[in-house]
Amino acid sequence: MAKPVSIEVWNPSGKYRVVSTKSMPGTRWINLLIAQDCRVEICTEKKTILSVEDIVALIGDKCDGVIGQLTEDWGETLFAALSRAGGKAFSNMAVGYNNVDVNAANKYGVAVGNTPGVLTETTAELAASLSLAAARRIVEADEFMRAGLYDGWLPYLFVGNLLKGQTVGVIGAGRIGSAYARMMVEGFKMNLIYYDLYQATRLEKFVTAYGAFLQANGEQPVTWKRASSMDEVLREADVISLHPVLDKTTYHLINKERLSTMKKEAILVNCSRGPVVDEVALVEHLKQNPKFRVGLDVFEDEPYMKPGLAELKNAIVVPHIASASKWTREGMATLAALNVLGKIKGYPIWGNPNQVEPFLNENASPPAASPSIVNAKALGLPVSKL
Ligand SMILES: NC(=O)c1ccc[n+]([C@@H]2O[C@H](COP(=O)([O-])OP(=O)(O)OC[C@H]3O[C@@H](n4cnc5c(N)ncnc54)[C@H](O)[C@@H]3O)[C@@H](O)[C@H]2O)c1
């Protein structure tokens, strides 16, 4: 028998029981659920990562839907428990859903939601911040200053890399990868090389138009290239940012062999998922190549770092905060709640998960749809014509 898990209850008399495994930013998501007759239960346990047993206890005997987190293991056990409790909806409060076994959800007929779009620019901004911080050695310089080591300007003090005119490489040019590419091209006049399974047509058009604008103004135009292999990006780019989904094809995409093909002074940024990089190989590479720098938001065994990483001056490490802006986190909570609510109410699925703005407008009621259900097709759920 699992021990009871502490909760906070909103609208106790609500007809539908919706559980959130964590407290989430803002109150709009709670109000939207209450307005549609939901009793909202929020887990208030102090520990950061809930176990499968904790979540089974939270689901209990009757539960219509759950909002969960990317740190939780949503597999056979949890979907079976949710299904037994009468639940038909689960949403991650995240766009990535590599922590969810979608086949298990399909088996129990549970819709799986995610939260695309609302975190695109926020995540791209953090990737750009890490790129700049690594290029200009901002964290090292900050530590030096605070340690009282600065005794006057010197020609060699914290010399880094100029981004203008260098090449930015993007692996996974989807929503976030494309937004990051635009920031680096437009903001720093970098040339672009990208690799994705699909052509990023809008991104290519943007760089072409921006290059023409620069040329018309007497400046060096920026260029773009769609690489035919990932290795081409690794060989040619000065700054490389990783933005693919994590799946079998991207696990350890960056390994010892591939690191050795990169420029000795390259910068590698990872704001996707930790296991996209073989972190042990990365630590070794950083030790052997002190001018190679990394900016990491995600780690292979979160919350842990592989031994040696924390001691390296050529690594900047932050705790998975790429989507951490107030607007984005409140929006993620809203989208996750509306995914669950939409399924409970029998609404159709929103037609375009890349355009979720109508759900985020605080001054209007959200559309009667679930914003993004990743297994809608597998479950045969109807798609909204709105
Ligand atoms: N660090 C964070 O806080 C944070 C925040 C948001 C998203 N993410 C991660 O970023 C990922 C991407 O998010 P998105 O909204 O841009 O998703 P997206 O689906 O729009 O983009 C992912 C891209 O990866 C490409 N891709 C898939 N397999 C590939 C492969 N083998 N090689 C090259 N490209 C491949 C896809 O074609 C797609 O264009 C999420 O799945 C999530 O894991 C992390």
Ligand SMILES: O=C(O)[C@H](O)CO
């Ligand atoms: O996938 C996501 O949404 C992130 O990792 C959380 O910000």
